[in-house]
Amino acid sequence: xxxxxxxxxxxxxxxxxxxxxxxxxxxxxxxxxxxxxxxxxxxxxxxxxxxxxxxxxxxxxxxxxxxxxxxxxxxxxxxxxxxxxxxxxxxxxxxxxxxxxxxxxxxxxxxxxxxxxxxxxxxxxxxxxxxxx
Numbered sequence: 001x002x003x004x005x006x007x008x009x010x011x012x013x014x015x016x017x018x019x020x021x022x023x024x025x026x027x028x029x030x031x032x033x034x035x036x037x038x039x040x041x042x043x044x045x046x047x048x049x050x051x052x053x054x055x056x057x058x059x060x061x062x063x064x065x066x067x068x069x070x071x072x073x074x075x076x077x078x079x080x081x082x083x084x085x086x087x088x089x090x091x092x093x094x095x096x097x098x099x100x101x102x103x104x105x106x107x108x109x110x111x112x113x114x115x116x117x118x119x120x121x122x123x124x125x126x127x128x129x130x131x132x133x
Contacts, residue, residue: 005046008075011057011065012118015039017096018051021117024095025088043077068119076123082110088124089114 012018015037019029022041030048033040037056041049054065066072079085089112093099100113100121108131113123 005048008049009057009060010049010051010118010120011054012039012051013054014117015051015053017117021092021096022051025091049075068115071121074113074121074123076111076125079124079126082126085110085112085124085126088112092116092122 019039022029022039028042030040030042033048033050037053039051041051043049052060057065077088079088089103092114096117097114100115100123104111108128109125111123111125113121115121
Protein backbone atom coordinates (compact mmCIF):
# COMPACT_ATOMS: atom_id res chain seq x y z
CA UNK A 1 0.00 0.00 0.00
CA UNK A 2 1.25 3.48 -0.84
CA UNK A 3 -0.07 6.74 0.50
CA UNK A 4 -0.31 9.34 -2.24
CA UNK A 5 -1.30 12.40 -0.24
CA UNK A 6 -1.11 13.73 3.29
CA UNK A 7 -3.39 16.38 4.77
CA UNK A 8 -2.29 17.80 8.11
CA UNK A 9 -5.14 19.57 9.91
CA UNK A 10 -4.26 22.38 12.31
CA UNK A 11 -6.38 24.85 14.28
CA UNK A 12 -5.56 28.53 13.76
CA UNK A 13 -6.75 31.62 15.56
CA UNK A 14 -6.74 34.17 12.73
CA UNK A 15 -6.97 33.07 9.08
CA UNK A 16 -5.76 36.44 7.73
CA UNK A 17 -2.63 36.32 9.90
CA UNK A 18 -2.07 32.69 8.90
CA UNK A 19 -2.45 33.49 5.19
CA UNK A 20 -0.03 36.42 5.43
CA UNK A 21 2.54 34.34 7.36
CA UNK A 22 2.64 31.39 4.94
CA UNK A 23 2.45 33.64 1.87
CA UNK A 24 5.51 35.53 3.15
CA UNK A 25 7.37 32.20 3.26
CA UNK A 26 6.51 31.65 -0.42
CA UNK A 27 3.68 29.14 -0.10
CA UNK A 28 0.33 29.25 -1.90
CA UNK A 29 -3.20 28.13 -1.08
CA UNK A 30 -5.64 25.99 -3.02
CA UNK A 31 -8.70 28.19 -3.47
CA UNK A 32 -10.90 25.16 -4.25
CA UNK A 33 -10.47 23.87 -0.69
CA UNK A 34 -10.25 27.20 1.14
CA UNK A 35 -13.21 29.07 2.56
CA UNK A 36 -14.27 31.46 5.27
CA UNK A 37 -13.22 28.94 7.96
CA UNK A 38 -10.29 27.22 6.27
CA UNK A 39 -7.16 27.61 4.20
CA UNK A 40 -5.67 24.79 2.14
CA UNK A 41 -1.91 25.40 2.36
CA UNK A 42 -0.04 23.74 -0.52
CA UNK A 43 3.24 22.48 0.92
CA UNK A 44 4.34 20.25 -1.96
CA UNK A 45 3.06 17.63 -4.40
CA UNK A 46 0.48 15.59 -2.48
CA UNK A 47 1.20 17.45 0.77
CA UNK A 48 -1.29 19.94 2.17
CA UNK A 49 -2.11 21.50 5.51
CA UNK A 50 -5.70 22.34 6.23
CA UNK A 51 -5.55 25.40 8.46
CA UNK A 52 -8.92 25.62 10.14
CA UNK A 53 -10.60 28.13 12.42
CA UNK A 54 -10.98 26.74 15.93
CA UNK A 55 -14.75 26.37 15.50
CA UNK A 56 -14.36 24.48 12.22
CA UNK A 57 -11.51 22.33 13.56
CA UNK A 58 -13.75 21.44 16.51
CA UNK A 59 -16.22 19.81 14.12
CA UNK A 60 -13.64 17.06 13.43
CA UNK A 61 -12.65 16.09 16.96
CA UNK A 62 -14.26 15.04 20.23
CA UNK A 63 -11.21 16.14 22.25
CA UNK A 64 -10.33 19.66 23.41
CA UNK A 65 -8.37 21.71 20.89
CA UNK A 66 -4.75 22.43 21.83
CA UNK A 67 -4.15 26.13 22.36
CA UNK A 68 -0.51 26.30 21.24
CA UNK A 69 0.92 26.35 24.77
CA UNK A 70 1.97 22.69 24.52
CA UNK A 71 3.58 20.80 21.66
CA UNK A 72 0.99 18.60 20.00
CA UNK A 73 3.18 17.66 17.05
CA UNK A 74 6.38 18.64 15.25
CA UNK A 75 5.91 19.06 11.52
CA UNK A 76 9.05 18.63 9.43
CA UNK A 77 9.50 20.08 5.94
CA UNK A 78 12.28 18.62 3.81
CA UNK A 79 13.92 21.11 1.42
CA UNK A 80 16.58 20.93 -1.30
CA UNK A 81 19.40 22.96 0.28
CA UNK A 82 20.89 24.45 3.43
CA UNK A 83 20.18 27.86 1.91
CA UNK A 84 16.48 27.02 1.62
CA UNK A 85 16.45 25.96 5.29
CA UNK A 86 17.83 29.36 6.22
CA UNK A 87 15.53 31.25 3.84
CA UNK A 88 12.38 29.63 5.23
CA UNK A 89 13.41 29.88 8.88
CA UNK A 90 14.51 33.51 8.50
CA UNK A 91 11.28 34.40 6.68
CA UNK A 92 9.26 32.72 9.43
CA UNK A 93 11.05 34.72 12.14
CA UNK A 94 10.66 38.03 10.29
CA UNK A 95 6.96 37.46 9.61
CA UNK A 96 5.56 36.63 13.03
CA UNK A 97 7.08 33.25 13.82
CA UNK A 98 9.28 32.51 16.83
CA UNK A 99 12.46 30.49 17.26
CA UNK A 100 11.77 26.98 18.54
CA UNK A 101 15.26 25.44 18.85
CA UNK A 102 18.85 26.29 17.99
CA UNK A 103 19.95 25.24 14.48
CA UNK A 104 21.09 21.63 14.21
CA UNK A 105 24.10 20.99 11.96
CA UNK A 106 25.24 17.39 11.66
CA UNK A 107 27.15 17.89 8.41
CA UNK A 108 25.00 15.51 6.37
CA UNK A 109 21.84 17.06 7.83
CA UNK A 110 21.01 20.66 8.68
CA UNK A 111 17.84 21.98 10.23
CA UNK A 112 16.19 24.92 11.89
CA UNK A 113 12.85 25.22 13.61
CA UNK A 114 10.22 27.82 14.30
CA UNK A 115 6.81 28.25 15.86
CA UNK A 116 4.13 29.71 13.59
CA UNK A 117 1.82 32.48 14.87
CA UNK A 118 -0.45 29.84 16.45
CA UNK A 119 2.42 28.09 18.23
CA UNK A 120 2.64 25.06 15.92
CA UNK A 121 6.20 23.69 15.83
CA UNK A 122 7.75 23.40 12.35
CA UNK A 123 11.17 22.01 11.41
CA UNK A 124 12.91 22.78 8.11
CA UNK A 125 15.49 20.15 7.23
CA UNK A 126 18.01 19.50 4.47
CA UNK A 127 19.73 16.13 4.18
CA UNK A 128 22.71 15.51 1.90
CA UNK A 129 21.44 13.02 -0.70
CA UNK A 130 24.96 11.61 -1.15
CA UNK A 131 25.35 10.81 2.55
CA UNK A 132 23.23 7.67 2.32
CA UNK A 133 24.85 6.41 -0.87
